[in-house]
Amino acid sequence: MPQPTYERPSARTTFLAVTADTLVAADFGPRTPRRRPPGPYRRLLAIPGSRAFTIGNLMARLPMGMFSVSAVVMIAGTRGSYALAGAVTATGLVATALVAPWTARLVDRHGQARVALPATLLAALGSLALLLCVRYGAPAWTLFAAYAATATTPNTGGMARARWAHLLKGRKDAADSLHTANSFEQAADELCFMLGPVLAAFLCTALFPEAGTLVGVVLLVSGMLLFTAQRSTEPPARPRPTAKAPFRVPGIPPLLVVCLAMGGVFGAMEVVTIAFADAQGHRAAAGVVLALQAAGSCAAGLLYGAMRPAGPAEHRLPWCVAAMTALLTLPLLAASLTGSLPLLALTLLIAGMATAPTMVTTMTLVQHRTPEGRLNEGMTLAVTGLLGGIAFGSAAGGWTVEHVSPTAAYGVPVTAAAVALLLALAPARGSAGRPWA
Numbered sequence: 001m002p003q004p005t006y007e008r009p010s011a012r013t014t015f016l017a018v019t020a021d022t023l024v025a026a027d028f029g030p031r032t033p034r035r036r037p038p039g040p041y042r043r044l045l046a047i048p049g050s051r052a053f054t055i056g057n058l059m060a061r062l063p064m065g066m067f068s069v070s071a072v073v074m075i076a077g078t079r080g081s082y083a084l085a086g087a088v089t090a091t092g093l094v095a096t097a098l099v100a101p102w103t104a105r106l107v108d109r110h111g112q113a114r115v116a117l118p119a120t121l122l123a124a125l126g127s128l129a130l131l132l133c134v135r136y137g138a139p140a141w142t143l144f145a146a147y148a149a150t151a152t153t154p155n156t157g158g159m160a161r162a163r164w165a166h167l168l169k170g171r172k173d174a175a176d177s178l179h180t181a182n183s184f185e186q187a188a189d190e191l192c193f194m195l196g197p198v199l200a201a202f203l204c205t206a207l208f209p210e211a212g213t214l215v216g217v218v219l220l221v222s223g224m225l226l227f228t229a230q231r232s233t234e235p236p237a238r239p240r241p242t243a244k245a246p247f248r249v250p251g252i253p254p255l256l257v258v259c260l261a262m263g264g265v266f267g268a269m270e271v272v273t274i275a276f277a278d279a280q281g282h283r284a285a286a287g288v289v290l291a292l293q294a295a296g297s298c299a300a301g302l303l304y305g306a307m308r309p310a311g312p313a314e315h316r317l318p319w320c321v322a323a324m325t326a327l328l329t330l331p332l333l334a335a336s337l338t339g340s341l342p343l344l345a346l347t348l349l350i351a352g353m354a355t356a357p358t359m360v361t362t363m364t365l366v367q368h369r370t371p372e373g374r375l376n377e378g379m380t381l382a383v384t385g386l387l388g389g390i391a392f393g394s395a396a397g398g399w400t401v402e403h404v405s406p407t408a409a410y411g412v413p414v415t416a417a418a419v420a421l422l423l424a425l426a427p428a429r430g431s432a433g434r435p436w437a
Helices: 040-045 050-065 067-079 082-110 112-135 140-152 156-168 174-206 211-228 252-279 283-306 313-337 341-369 375-403 411-429
Strands: 014-018 023-027
Touching: 040 050, 040 174, 040 283, 050 067, 050 156, 050 174, 050 211, 067 082, 067 112, 067 140, 067 174, 067 211, 082 112, 082 140, 082 375, 112 140, 112 156, 112 211, 156 174, 156 211, 156 341, 156 375, 174 211, 174 283, 174 341, 252 283, 252 313, 252 341, 252 375, 252 411, 283 341, 313 341, 313 411, 341 375, 375 411
Parallel strands: none
Antiparallel strands: 014 023
């Protein structure tokens, strides 16, 4: 049997061996693993300071989904009146719609840390005052006054988006990265409004009625302290802005009207779903059903942020609203044709997938249209439009439930979405193909 011959290993540590009819080569050099390029969210959160302010912002944002549910459970449980609880929370909603734009304007002029933290502490005192008034049987009017004081809570989502816009400004991939950042923030909104009510209901029922409000206050203040402590990522203040107010900028008012109509979708869907589940004898499951809708939106938001949608946001918005309108017909069909709560939950999961892309595109347009130095104010105006729509949609949905039926009331969010679609398309007809001009 022939003996193999060997060669001296090369500098690359390659070992060669020759047998009768085979050449064997082995490389013992160090291996460099092939690493997958980081995804868009990893690249985004790799920006210095981004993770710290994101953690603080998420902590401060989670209570936004807790306070209203906690207040309803706390007030209804001690006073025995859902009407009083609903009136108190509605008052807080109206107060927030009026106060939030002014708070945002102060944030733009004087900086997030100087304004947002004192405003948060004032709102926390309002929540604690509500807790004490309920606990010790204060007159009903004190509940309205205390909850109205919580209207100074800053728009935490808007401040986070303003930081992303500041950090990404001037980068080569600014447009794509801002799209990813907006998608991430929208998914975070959906996650907070998915987990917040569940956490609040658990705390109020498992511990004591005031537990949800108390934990919400602790999270809000702690998160805002951490968020405002990150001064390196804070956008610069504009004490004397030269740009005019966002509301007066062409293109912003039509967006606010669209937000108003979309808010009607969200407000009506919540009330109608609770009523439908109650009519089916499963009112306790309403929170889970609504959480599925938020879960669908959260997943779609993350997926949308990882994509690179073609065309400008002005052209994408009508398509997004059209998709939302079409998918909202699924819950209406499920409720009308089957009356099955599990099937309704599935259709809400699917319908929710159009929410995040629509909101991301809307907020992107608001950012593009808002003058420099007034970004918090512009985005808070959009949130104010949503809040106004939610209040109107809740009222319309509740009226339809009582005077027609919970099943027929699913037509209210479809109608609101159709109105939003018409509003999104209307400017395009009169501007020679340039929508929202």
